[in-house]
């Protein structure tokens with residue numbers, strides 16, 4: 001009877017001589033960690049082969065062959081170093097079909113650690129630890145690749161590097177050398193993944209236990225969801241700070257101020273000169289896709305993590321937004337009468353810490369800082385991992401290192417100024433409109449990002465009554481005795497320009513705290529950014545909240561006043 005097509009063919013015969021035979025090991029060509037955490041090495045034998053020509057087997061112990069293992073480890077280390085130097089793309093997340101215990105093997109062979117180190121060396125922001133939790137999309141798509149290949153390891157290293165070379169260009173790196181993130185759902189095929197190891201168990205011809213079987217193969221996957229290079233964008237850090245033609249090319253008129261929030265279907269009509277404006281209202285489903293696409297693009301262009309819009313509560317497709325709303329991730333959009341102060345820029349103090357800034361006593365950019373510890377010594381607002389220490393008293397701005405400082409961009413005193421690396425969801429709550437949450441869990445002290453919007457004078461803010469819920473006063477953290485000239489008080493209005501933070505809802509027991517921070521101006525200019533730090537560990541998909549009026553709450557606690565409303 002004919003064998004069914006799916007029946008595996010028997011493994012080739014193996015002749016290992018008698019018990020006393022000694023077989024010299026040529027070298028290790030691969031390694032694998034099984035479900036019990038036991039490391040197995042794929043051995044290429046010197047003087048033995050099967051009838052079909054294959055000559056590797058999987059072994060757990062190589063007693064007496066420590067040199068062979070040491071040689072393998074050295075070659076692996078060199079290979080990872082070369083890969084990391086070549087490019088710093090770090091594939092993260094779980095690959096469909098990959099068993100969890102295999103992740104270590106894959107990471108070991110992919111220059112995972114080395115690439116992180118290399119990216120830090122190149123002053124590119126380190127990956128947020130939670131990236132590993134992001135679901136990896138796509139699937140392996142070429143079984144034919146999963147055939148035996150007995151080429152030397154080094155050959156495919158070179159071939160891999162060759163393919164990478166073809167793919168590597170300057171695209172996606174901005175002037176500062178920033179590398180941008182790719183959207184989680186990017187499905188472009190990634191040549192870097194072509195050599196992903198499959199486990200011995202994956203193979204069509206399973207080897208006998210610890211004996212025989214073809215060497216690990218790598219096969220293509222369509223998955224790719226993290227650091228990659230994107231085409232050079234005409235937008236730069238600064239371009240984020242220019243007003244959109246349709247919304248803020250001139251000072252808003254009273255008529256424009258009086259518009260009411262657009263309905264769901266028209267709220268996506270914001271456009272930049274390069275975005276085509278829909279001529280008629282989009283179907284609801286398309287509205288979310290379009291809006292989310294615009295926000296993703298805006299975030300990715302400045303190197304920030306993805307942002308998505310979800311509603312599991314009702315059929316409202318997108319948050320209500322004014323027509324012409326513009327997503328602006330990292331910068332204020334300055335009103336025409338609030339230009340950047342050249343004087344403030346000139347007064348910036350730079351440090352010459354040529355390594356990471358670890359000691360606030362000797363980091364010169366901390367000289368003007370009012371942040372002291374209990375011993376009256378200057379201290380940083382962040383720990384060595386860049387987490388906020390909540391040690392900043394009311395009225396004190398955190399001073400981060402600035403672009404004139406000598407320290408690298410990964411200095412622990414540069415945190416709020418870096419692109420947001422927490423992937424976020426704008427989601428529909430049941431009873432307070434739309435809110436914000438992360439798709440990954442967040443440790444206490446993690447800085448999520450900054451409030452953005454239109455930077456306006458206080459008197460203008462007072463006029464924009466209907467924007468009130470979206471206006472943050474920049475001196476809200478100054479003590480009551482702080483003497484600021486009225487003309488030097490500023491506010492940020494995120495009604496028509498803003499980012500994810502405009503969706504932060506209020507709680508009397510918030511999990512985010514707001515603090516003022518500067519890096520492109522001095523505290524005396526009264527134009528700090530407002531950053532949000534997690535006061536506690538926040539689980540994935542737990543809503544982020546802030547206290548809209550923390551000073552009132554603290555005064556209430558002291559029994560001096562009763563917080564209103």
Ligand SMILES: C[S@@+](CC[C@H](N)C(=O)[O-])C[C@H]1O[C@@H](n2cnc3c(N)ncnc32)[C@H](O)[C@@H]1O
Nearest residue numbers: 431432433434435469470502503504505506507
């Ligand atoms: C800055 S917006 C926050 C985003 C808002 N939920 C939305 O959908 O656009 C502030 C507004 O959200 C609503 N909001 C915020 N916190 C709330 C809470 N704890 N309970 C009810 N509504 C809340 C109020 O309508 C408030 O004016």
